[in-house]
Amino acid sequence: MHVAPRRYRRRPRVIPTGDRTDVDTVQLLTPSGERLDHPDYSPRIAHLGPDALRGLYRDMVLVRRFDNEATSLQRQGELALWAQCLGQEAAQVGSGRALAPHDYAFPSYREHGVAHTRGIDPTDILRLFRGVDHGGGWDPTERGFHLYTLVIAAHTLHxxxxxxxxxxxxxVGTGDPERDSAVITYFGDGATSQGDLNESLVFAAVNNAPLVLFCQNNQWAISEPTTRQSRVPLVKRGEGFGIPSVRVDGNDVLATYAVTAEALDRARSGGGPTFIEAFTYRMGAHTTSDDPTRYRSSAEEEYWRQRDPIERLRRLLVADGELPDTFVAELEAEAEARGEQLRTAVRAMQAPAAAQMFDHVYASPHAVVESERAWFTEYEASFLDAGATDGGTHR
Structure with a gap:
């Protein structure tokens, strides 16, 4: 990809992050859309030409539309709850696109962008938040993407x-790129305070596990800022366990891709785990039951709005003349069509039979579960019998 020399400069050692502590942070694309050179990570994105960059842009735009559509559906009473990823699209799409097809990802509950890169039907994600499915309507093995986990940090042990x-x-470490595999797990800054994650760091370190621990530091664990969770930058948590660690600008899709690609390659080759802190910002609420205006300022939100990950890549593409109007129009039409499809699909979802809760508890038949199913079925039928004998009135 050709990049004009006037817009290509050496990176600064430290970039302003808004954090209380200056930490060396990998950045390859500034908020204004200028490329930065990095001796270790720039080569990782050298193969990304205009088509690939437009692909990353498309990914982030579609993920945001899905996110906004799901938020609207919850506000209309169609979903019980929704956890937005607004503002975190670059961290998720960049890292997700670095995964090989045979790698495996363990998400928490906000990784809608990673799900997109793994080919998950967004409608299947919404089955969980509408309450009609145990955890998701996809095959984790087929997609290399585990079901969402609502219990904070529990999935990092898995x-x-x-x-x-x-x-x-x-x-791992066979030298065969079609065989060597790695695992990535996603969690937020609040999860670093959980014992499960710290146990995961211990086991990953001492076993030299092929694992990338990807922390999306969006700076707010619900209403608690990162400064109330740790006295050191979160990237140093990994270092404390002897795990190589790096902080990346989580609003820079190119840097996130490059850093994750390097960590995954090392994991697959037998080089062990890496801790990545993607320094980003949650532009929306923690969930739709949260009101962020009670604990953060509009000035803070505006600071990060100026660092929007989608706008950042858009500026690069526009400056390079690689974002034609026809592409933008087609993308807008695609996003609109997906929004309509989501609304139709969600409203058509029916509540399942209550006894379905016993399905898929175990991979094979289980005597205790089957006994409980039989009892529940009989118990449920008793209400129907009572209704038939008392004129339909339940007492």
Whole structure:
């Protein structure tokens, strides 16, 4: 990809982050759309030409439309709850696109952008938030993307165990790119205060597990800022366990891609785990039940609005003459069509039979579960019997 020399300069050692502590942060694209050179990570994106960059732009635009549509559906009473990823699209799309098809991702509950890169139907995600499915309507093995986890940091232990399993199955460090695999797990800054994550760091470090621990530091664990969770930058958490760690500008899709690609390559080759802190910002509420105006200022939000990840890449593409009007129009039409499709699909979702809760608890038949199913079915039928004998009045 050709980049005009006037817009290409050496990166500064430290970029302003808004954090209380200056930390060396990898950045390849400034908020104004200027490229920065990095000796370690610029080569990682050298193969990304105009088509690839437009692809990343398309990813982020579609993810944001999905996110906004889901928020609207919740406000209309169609979803029980929604956790936005507004402002975190670059961290998720950049890292998700760095994954190989045979890698495996363990998300928490906000990784809608990563789900998009793994080919998950967005309608299936909304089944969980409408309350008609246990956890998601996709096959994790087929997509290399686990079901959402609502319990903070619990999935990081699952990810560590899965990564250790890859080692023991001989799927790491063989030199065969079609065989060597890695695992990535996503969590927020608040999860670093949980014991599960710290146990994961211990096991990943001592077992040299092929695992990338991807922390999206959006600076707010509900209403608690990161400064109330840690006295050191979160990137140093990994270092404390002996895990190589790097902070990346999480609103820079190119830097996020490059840093994650490097970490995954090292994991697949047997080089062990990496802790990535993607320094970003949650532009929306923690969930639709949260009111962020009670604990953060409009000035803070405006500061980060000027660092919007989608606008950042748009400026680069426009300056390079690589964002034609026809592409923009087609993308807008695609986003609108997806929004309409989501609304139609969600409103058509029917509540499942209550006994369905016993399905898929175990991979194979389980005597205790089947006994509980039988009891519940009989219990439920008793209300129907009572209704038939008392004129339909339940007492």
């Amino acid at each position: 990810a560590t165990g899965y990564a250790m399993g890859l080692q023991r199955d001989g799927l």
